[in-house]
Amino acid sequence: MVSVLIAPDKFKGSLSAEEVARALERGLLEAAPLTRVVRLPLADGGEGSVAAACAGRFSPEKITVTGPTGRPVTAEVAVRGRTVLIEAAAICGLGVLPGGRKAPLTATSRGIGQALRCALAGEADTIVLALGGVATTDGGAGLLQSLGATLAGEDGTPIGPGGAGLAALRTVHLAEARAALAGVDLVLATDVDNPLLGAAGAAAVYGPQKGATANEVRELDDALAGFVRRLEAADVAGAAGLAEVPGAGAAGGLGYAGMLLGGRVRSGADHFLTLLGADELLAGSDFVVTGEGSLDEQSLSGKLPVALARRARRQGTPVHAVAGRCTLPADRTAAHFRSVQALTDLTDQDCANDSALSARLLAQCGRTLADRWIGRGDTETDR
Structure with a gap:
């Protein structure tokens, strides 16, 4: 059974980290119901x-x-x-x-x-x-x-x-x-x-x-x-x-x-990753899904998705990213993420201020991840 850790930050102005994780989980399990999913909503010291x-x-x-x-x-x-x-x-x-x-x-x-x-x-x-x-x-x-x-x-x-x-x-x-x-x-x-x-x-x-x-x-x-x-x-x-x-x-x-x-x-x-036991969960995961509202130049300075990816790399666990928008070219994200999906590539609407639309698009991203990287089966969910 494939084990997936879903560990995103919030999408500011749209969805909390927990809401992001649940939307991704919903889509992923629709396409690959045998997957074991663990949710770990994250924060970096700010709101949420x-x-x-x-x-x-x-x-x-x-x-x-x-x-x-x-x-x-x-x-x-x-x-x-x-x-x-x-x-x-x-x-x-x-x-x-x-x-x-x-x-x-x-x-x-x-x-x-x-x-x-x-x-x-x-x-x-x-x-x-x-x-x-x-x-x-x-x-x-x-x-x-x-x-x-x-x-x-x-x-x-x-x-x-x-x-x-x-x-x-x-x-x-x-x-x-x-x-x-x-x-x-x-x-x-x-x-x-x-x-x-x-x-x-x-x-x-x-x-x-x-x-x-x-x-x-x-x-x-x-x-x-x-x-x-x-x-x-x-x-x-x-x-x-x-x-x-x-x-x-x-x-x-x-x-x-x-x-x-x-x-x-x-x-x-890094402190929140340690505080919430991320290393232990990474060790038991086949791959990780992380993300934030904007994947950009600031992200590369050590914001949550990249900090998580660095820890995952040490354990040999691949990481996939989902973002509200991504302003980085593929050659800048490849060192950290196996794949990157941005909600702005999936719609012409303003999903940053529409939580329902963001949730639907995140579920779509979850299905895409499952189709490309997992397969199909029955559901088992933790937390």
Whole structure:
């Protein structure tokens, strides 16, 4: 019996990773019903990370914390034993802004710190913070404040929310926040390699998509630079150096705040593959089907499909890719994938914004894979 691992990322704006996997499975089993299929929805540290974890080895738990504009939000975290996965986008992301109204100067990461406190109350010893998709550019100031850090203005009162609040910062004390996470392995999962400041930093690169004008981008970058200077003046060891570490600019500077607390930046794709047991499943598979919404130049830098393909190659397991669109020529994908199918090659319609159409086309891709690489038989499905 042929065993197939279906392990895609989400198709952003269209289908979750689990929905992509189910659609591919449906088509594959229609054409080759004897196939044994294992689904492993994946995420790389951005939106959908908790859902992917809970489709695998983790269980969901609801928490209520402060959202990006100060209103409460209810979000899920993923829990397995004493490991907790927190998805930043679910707490202070663009998708949870009330009415979708962006707040580039004042959006806060306070809720992330509250989520960390919830995890600590449950005696977590490993916390994975999935960075990406946030509405904030506050350098993680809100996170630090909710863990007990003192970030005060000239008059000694706490600074206000967001990057705009950082502009008033005069006094910094991180001891209480650092003590809160003592002995905890804080993993900062991201595939973003931006530093905190400058032309490639958090404000310049991601501020505009959070609603910041050109002047506001400069204001935010200046505020973040002032934050670093105040940390240096407070003798916070390595404050300036950490601002230059790749990943410090992830999630509006949450990467930087996490490193100040002793966190370690890790590739989101590789960390999630390990976290969800991908190597074990690869070892038992005859081939793998993976994919993402856009297979492009960024994918080759180590995004999930390519990261998975590299692991599969070490085990001699062939990998096939399915994407919403593929902008890479065949000679660029051949090193990673035995075959590539793109939904845009199957329709003239806008499948990126039509989840039902995307699901039908993915099922068609599943049938094609079965016809070309498997054959026909009866059904056996895991998970």
